[in-house]
Amino acid sequence: MTNASIDKGPEWLVYQAGCRVSAGTRDWLADKIAARHTANGSHWRKKDATFQATLTITFLRSNLTYAELAAPHDISVSTRWRYIQQGIAELARRAIRLTDVVRLARKAGWEYLLVDGTLVPTIAFGRKIRPRQRHYSGKHRRHGVNVQTVCAPDGTLLWASAALPGSTVDITAARRAKIPQKVSGLLGLLADLGYLGLDGAITGRRRKKGQTALTPGQAAANKVHAQLRCPGERGNAQLKWWRVPATELRCRPGRATRMVKAVLTLHHREQQPFTP
Structure with a gap:
């Protein structure tokens, strides 16, 4: 299966892969991201907070490029970058001292x-x-x-x-x-x-x-x-x-x-x- 809607260059070969991180960690991060969106008054997103949390964890675990992460989904590379940076900021803010x-x-x-x-x-x-x-x-x-x-x-x-x-x-x-x-x-x-x-x-x-x-x-x-x-x-x-x-x-x-x-x-x- 291929998806060429993101990039007009060579087509992307899309495949499924797993990330060995618990669903509880993803849901916890999704709650924090959703709370941040509410506090900022930003209620609409093309993708929900659970997707954003999954995206952030996948990036930190795999270090794939933003283009590679954006290929399977109908979102731009810049949007993918913004989602990941927001997720990283939420995680870094809660690092233990x-x-x-x-x-x-x-x-x-x-x-x-x-x-x-x-x-x-x-x-x-x-x-x-x-x-x-x-x-x-x-x-x-x-x-x-x-x-x-x-x-x-x-x-x-x-x-x-x-x-x-x-x-x-x-x-x-x-x-x-x-x-x-x-x-x-x-x-x-x-x-x-x-x-x-x-x-x-x-x-x-x-x-x-x-x-x-x-x-x-x-x-x-x-x-x-x-x-x-x-x-x-x-x-x-x-x-x-x-x-x-x-x-x-x-x-x-x-x-x-x-x-x-x-x-x-x-x-x-x-x-x-x-x-x-």
Whole structure:
């Protein structure tokens, strides 16, 4: 089956696909979108709030282009873009705060949290060298934004920070997100060697200049620390289960924070990390 009503160019091959997200999450988002429409006095839409919620979740899960998402439906690409941006704004507005994460973690009886950083890739905008290099990560050798994640001891994603330029190192990004002030005073904070020197963070030991090897005690301590810290990589994987932060963002890097916060809200709705 084909549909050429959207684009006068090559015809679109339309197919059905699934998105592994609960109907309860879709209905919750649809209620929030409908309430926003009512508050704004905008009562008429070509498609209802349930369609808009489904569209937003599908975009964040699959990262299809707006044209690809618009092809099966009798709406323009610009309308599809507006629907998705409104849905993302509603999700990002309800993202959990780090202070609430720490409060709930203490209530759950956890002794420490894990912090790690990940690169969300973006396309390069502009021709000037300076803005492009600002978002270029030398570690990953690509353009992107640095996002800090805070996870439970078992690696469950709890919180994600605002996006910073990809050239920002992890310890600087953690300081700008004020993670030490909000976490380390109440709970332990485990991190890798990239956070060496971060206030309140427990990291591994690094060989000193001129030292050939770590002492047996230091090596044993590093091994125990690595076993406790390594589940934090699972949190990054949970963030990138949503394809938008896993593949190249087609928006400007300044809009990446809303995408990350929207994904975080959906993750909490689906996983319920603080539910026993």
